[in-house]
Amino acid sequence: MREISFSQAIVEATAEEMRRDPSVCVWGLDVGPYGGAFGCTRGLYEEFGPERVLDMPISELGYVGMGVGAAATGLRPIVELQFSDWITLPSDALINQASKMRYMFGGILAVPMVLRAPVGGYLAAAGQHSNSFESMFAHIPGLKVVLPSTPYDAKGLLKSAIRDNNTVLFFEHKKLYEIKGPVPQEEYTIPLGKADIKRPGTDVTIVAYALMVRKALAAAEQLAREGISVEVLDLRTVSPLDEEAILNSVKKTQRLVIVQETWRRCSVGAEVAAIVAEQALDYLDAPIVRVTAKDVPIPFSPVLENYVLPQEDDIVAAIRRVMRA
Amino acid sequence: MEIPRETLIRMLELMLKIRHFENRVKELFAAGEMPGFVHLYLGQEAIAAGVCATLNQDDYITSTHRGHGHIIAKGADMKYMMAELYGKATGYNKGKGGSQHIAWPGLGILGANGIVSGGIPIATGAAMSAKLRKSGQVAVAFFGDGASNEGAFHESLNIAAAFNLPVVYVCENNLYGVGTRQPRVRKIENIADRASGYGMPGVVVDGNNVLAVYEASLEAVKRARMGEGPTLIECKTYRWRTHFEGEPDTYRPPEEVEAWMRREPIAPYRRHLIEQGIISASEAEALEQRVIAQVDEAVEFARNSPFPAPESALEDLWA
Numbered sequence: 001m002r003e004i005s006f007s008q009a010i011v012e013a014t015a016e017e018m019r020r021d022p023s024v025c026v027w028g029l030d031v032g033p034y035g036g037a038f039g040c041t042r043g044l045y046e047e048f049g050p051e052r053v054l055d056m057p058i059s060e061l062g063y064v065g066m067g068v069g070a071a072a073t074g075l076r077p078i079v080e081l082q083f084s085d086w087i088t089l090p091s092d093a094l095i096n097q098a099s100k101m102r103y104m105f106g107g108i109l110a111v112p113m114v115l116r117a118p119v120g121g122y123l124a125a126a127g128q129h130s131n132s133f134e135s136m137f138a139h140i141p142g143l144k145v146v147l148p149s150t151p152y153d154a155k156g157l158l159k160s161a162i163r164d165n166n167t168v169l170f171f172e173h174k175k176l177y178e179i180k181g182p183v184p185q186e187e188y189t190i191p192l193g194k195a196d197i198k199r200p201g202t203d204v205t206i207v208a209y210a211l212m213v214r215k216a217l218a219a220a221e222q223l224a225r226e227g228i229s230v231e232v233l234d235l236r237t238v239s240p241l242d243e244e245a246i247l248n249s250v251k252k253t254q255r256l257v258i259v260q261e262t263w264r265r266c267s268v269g270a271e272v273a274a275i276v277a278e279q280a281l282d283y284l285d286a287p288i289v290r291v292t293a294k295d296v297p298i299p300f301s302p303v304l305e306n307y308v309l310p311q312e313d314d315i316v317a318a319i320r321r322v323m324r325a
Numbered sequence: 326m327e328i329p330r331e332t333l334i335r336m337l338e339l340m341l342k343i344r345h346f347e348n349r350v351k352e353l354f355a356a357g358e359m360p361g362f363v364h365l366y367l368g369q370e371a372i373a374a375g376v377c378a379t380l381n382q383d384d385y386i387t388s389t390h391r392g393h394g395h396i397i398a399k400g401a402d403m404k405y406m407m408a409e410l411y412g413k414a415t416g417y418n419k420g421k422g423g424s425q426h427i428a429w430p431g432l433g434i435l436g437a438n439g440i441v442s443g444g445i446p447i448a449t450g451a452a453m454s455a456k457l458r459k460s461g462q463v464a465v466a467f468f469g470d471g472a473s474n475e476g477a478f479h480e481s482l483n484i485a486a487a488f489n490l491p492v493v494y495v496c497e498n499n500l501y502g503v504g505t506r507q508p509r510v511r512k513i514e515n516i517a518d519r520a521s522g523y524g525m526p527g528v529v530v531d532g533n534n535v536l537a538v539y540e541a542s543l544e545a546v547k548r549a550r551m552g553e554g555p556t557l558i559e560c561k562t563y564r565w566r567t568h569f570e571g572e573p574d575t576y577r578p579p580e581e582v583e584a585w586m587r588r589e590p591i592a593p594y595r596r597h598l599i600e601q602g603i604i605s606a607s608e609a610e611a612l613e614q615r616v617i618a619q620v621d622e623a624v625e626f627a628r629n630s631p632f633p634a635p636e637s638a639l640e641d642l643w644a
Contacts, residue, residue: 065445065477069464072450073430102641105417106418
């Protein structure tokens with residue numbers, strides 16, 4: 001099968017959906033002739049023109065809020081934030097408007113908007129360009145939150161997100177953009193809310209998503225040489241969560257390590273741990289272990305950043321810990 | 326300007342509906358019949374009526390916490406509004422929204438909004454949607470003087486002007502943002518002056534004169550529909566009541582309130598229509614009686630409607 005990069009997968013998914021549905025349009029900062037800061041809208045302006053690919057001023061609340069209004073009135077806007085860190089600025093449009101309009105109005109309209117935004121660290125980009133805010137938004141009823149880990153998943157999930165009638169936050173890890181992987185030429189979609197076993201195993205389950213899936217797979221490979229069989233479950237969507245897949249895997253392996261790049265407190269990983277504690281505690285042979293960022297802002301100096309963010313070695317150590325118990 | 330007779334009478338009817346609806350809500354709320362909070366539109370009736378009289382049914386509006394007037398003027402049925410205020414299952418939004426969140430897309434009503442300035446980007450986005458779909462629709466954002474100091478206002482006006490969007494920004498300047506007299510926290514006299522900073526016309530009108538509002542809105546809507554871009558209309562007005570019902574009026578001089586109440590918008594307009602022979606005094610009286618009967622009917626409908634099933638609180642989240 002041919003291989004394309006994660007960012008090319010984003011472009012392909014967007015272009016295919018724009019060809020399929022004239023109500024799909026793209027707006028954001030530098031998404032036009034510039035092609036997007038990470039190349040994720042490259043070629044769209046040339047193919048679809050300035051009516052459907054709109055460069056916006058640096059007014060995040062303005063243009064994300066407009067996405068809400070446009071989505072409520074017949075368009076399917078894909079709004080790109082150049083960095084997800086800036087999502088604090090349009091947060092009212094997401095938290096008080098997009099997520100609530102359908103519910104508050106008694107189900108009489110929908111807000112089919114996709115907000116795409118790069119997340120993540122390991123780039124020495126410091127405290128305002130390295131964040132992963134998915135836990136905050138997974139907390140909000142009415143928003144779907146997706147974080148793919150491969151080009152294949154990115155393409156299939158983005159196509160589903162664009163077709164979804166709800167507001168979907170689609171977070172793309174910056175360290176994944178240039179990673180290549182197999183993506184078929186043929187049309188396919190991947191349903192939102194379904195986790196995926198990226199590596200089957202029998203001794204311990206790692207629940208991870210986004211870039212952490214790659215780190216988990218590397219750790220699993222390392223431990224396989226020691227005879228430890230690690231299952232890597234990629235959540236892909238953190239809201240809604242695929243509880244069934246998490247519980248099935250944990251019931252099989254009876255050990256759970258949760259890996260996430262973002263902070264520990266009140267996070268997606270905390271939710272996963274709570275679900276397992278509530279519904280599968282009797283199956284566990286060892287306490288749940290979480291590998292997360294330390295609860296401080298992401299620091300600049302690589303020495304500091306690497307200390308704060310989870311590393312492959314931390315995952316290996318966590319697995320050894322649950323295996324000893 | 327020649328305004329069609331039915332439009333002139335329609336504006337009187339809309340203002341009367343708003344006046345009687347709000348007066349009744351005031352009484353029912355004071356009597357403890359309604360849960361929550363209500364923000365009344367009394368005194369500002371000419372703005373909603375004058376603007377909405379220039380709109381088509383499929384044109385969009387976004388409204389505010391003080392939204393009953395806009396919703397009525399856009400053509401809503403007071404029965405379903407009143408039921409929503411009572412938290413009943415028959416309300417426009419099944420009791421999930423209440424006074425501050427009434428919406429009905431079939432009439433272009435994209436929602437009253439509890440966030441000051443929250444509707445401004447939404448109306449701007451609806452205008453972008455109308456433009457890209459080439460539907461010929463126009464969007465109107467209603468908001469107050471307070472909202473004009475929010476970032477959402479400035480960001481939206483800049484984008485709307487840059488893209489020549491079919492949107493009209495209607496600022497209802499009633500002098501107070503909750504309990505703060507706005508000239509104390511704003512340097513300029515006229516909010517409409519801000520329009521020039523974004524490259525669109527800014528118009529100041531007497532918000533208590535429905536004909537003045539109608540003319541300004543007609544021009545702005547025409548401009549928008551022809552693809553010539555947005556307009557900011559500032560309507561000078563006053564709210565008769567405090568920010569919300571039950572709030573003590575400690576921050577407004579009584580003589581100021583009285584002076585504005587003497588400038589109320591409906592009676593002079595009604596006299597004008599009678600003098601011009603548009604409507605007779607008895608026809609006007611019959612119109613008002615019909616409106617009062619509709620409000621009575623709305624209250625009865627709301628009172629007799631069932632509450633939603635508690636479990637319905639879990640419905641309508643996902644599309």
